[in-house]
Amino acid sequence: MSQSSFSRPARLRRSVLSVPAINRRALEKLDSLDCDAVIFDLEDSVSPEKKAEARDNLRRFFAASPLSGKERVIRINALSSNFGADDLDLVQALEPDAVLLPKVDEPQDVIDVSDRLAEADASESLRIWAMIETPRGILNAASIAEAGRTSGSRLDCFVVGLNDLRKETGVLPQPGRAYLVPWLMQVVLAVSAYGLEALDSVFNDFKDMEAFDAECGQGAAMGFFGKMLIHPSQIEAANRHFGPDATAIAEAEAIIGAFAAPNAADLNVVNLGGRMVERLHLVQAERLVHKARLIAARHHPSTRSG
Numbered sequence: 001m002s003q004s005s006f007s008r009p010a011r012l013r014r015s016v017l018s019v020p021a022i023n024r025r026a027l028e029k030l031d032s033l034d035c036d037a038v039i040f041d042l043e044d045s046v047s048p049e050k051k052a053e054a055r056d057n058l059r060r061f062f063a064a065s066p067l068s069g070k071e072r073v074i075r076i077n078a079l080s081s082n083f084g085a086d087d088l089d090l091v092q093a094l095e096p097d098a099v100l101l102p103k104v105d106e107p108q109d110v111i112d113v114s115d116r117l118a119e120a121d122a123s124e125s126l127r128i129w130a131m132i133e134t135p136r137g138i139l140n141a142a143s144i145a146e147a148g149r150t151s152g153s154r155l156d157c158f159v160v161g162l163n164d165l166r167k168e169t170g171v172l173p174q175p176g177r178a179y180l181v182p183w184l185m186q187v188v189l190a191v192s193a194y195g196l197e198a199l200d201s202v203f204n205d206f207k208d209m210e211a212f213d214a215e216c217g218q219g220a221a222m223g224f225f226g227k228m229l230i231h232p233s234q235i236e237a238a239n240r241h242f243g244p245d246a247t248a249i250a251e252a253e254a255i256i257g258a259f260a261a262p263n264a265a266d267l268n269v270v271n272l273g274g275r276m277v278e279r280l281h282l283v284q285a286e287r288l289v290h291k292a293r294l295i296a297a298r299h300h301p302s303t304r305s306g
């Protein structure tokens, strides 16, 4: 039976900000930022000489700041590197919401980490996220997503990494990402088939807000749940594009209202202002409204419902 990501509880991952764990000043800013989730990076943004110091920063940060309301994710170095094992020990000690694995090539990369977490009796709530950013990762996206079923079901989310993918393939950065779209859609298809979620890649030119805005719109249209970000200036546009707008909320409420009418109780399809609406649209509408409520509750905690 098919397992759709849309059957999972809605959660907010519109804006997922990466922060180098070595950068204490940036870590201090996180509490004041309106991003949905934070990735604490121990991998490519931290030099080999600074890995231990970066881990110390995270120990201090996690002890001092709960970052309430934001999902907390630690990106570790590959287990095959000199740093991966210490990073994973740190993850187990700090108990973030998820560990992000870089450069996942094949299902075994996820299974290895999942097995280690099980052996160490890590908290059941600790999720695994996977960076899909190598040619093999793209080719194996579906089998990696499927590995979530056989690896203790910790696998939760894919994050596309276009910097590494461009480096490995020679595809140039271009507006519209024409040559990359087929690979991006392969990732969206893979997560949709196995009930996971996918986040679009970072956009490096953090001063070019017009191009970033366009790329957020494209990512949302492609089915990504949100975007990995590198700079606070990118949060607003990501939240706007990956969250429902007023028109979408009004449409969803109209669909919910149409099926709630007494004469619709045994109908699977209704005419809504000249448009066919089926019960499958009701499921989408309820999910969208739930997401809108989560966003509203974020800004006005008194509107939070049980």
Ligand SMILES: CC(C)(COP(=O)(O)OP(=O)(O)OC[C@H]1O[C@@H](n2cnc3c(N)ncnc32)[C@H](O)[C@@H]1OP(=O)(O)O)[C@@H](O)C(=O)NCCC(=O)NCCSC(=O)C[C@H](O)C(=O)O
Residues within 6 Å of the ligand: 017, 018, 019, 020, 023, 025, 026, 027, 029, 030, 041, 044, 045, 131, 133, 160, 161, 162, 163, 164, 165, 201, 202, 230, 231, 232
């Ligand atoms: C890109 C940056 C190095 C730019 O930093 P900076 O020069 O400090 O920028 P600003 O002066 O404009 O910063 C203004 C203030 O904002 C704070 N800041 C900046 N970035 C962040 C952040 N990410 N989180 C929190 N706060 C941030 C600065 O401290 C300034 O504060 P203040 O001094 O008080 O005014 C920098 O933005 C940066 O390091 N970004 C993240 C880099 C990163 O995480 N890289 C790894 C992820 S990228 C990736 O994964 C690629 C993927 O793997 C792939 O293959 O594609």
Ligand SMILES: [Mg+2]
Residues within 6 Å of the ligand: 044, 131, 133, 161, 163, 164
């Ligand atoms: Mg990368």
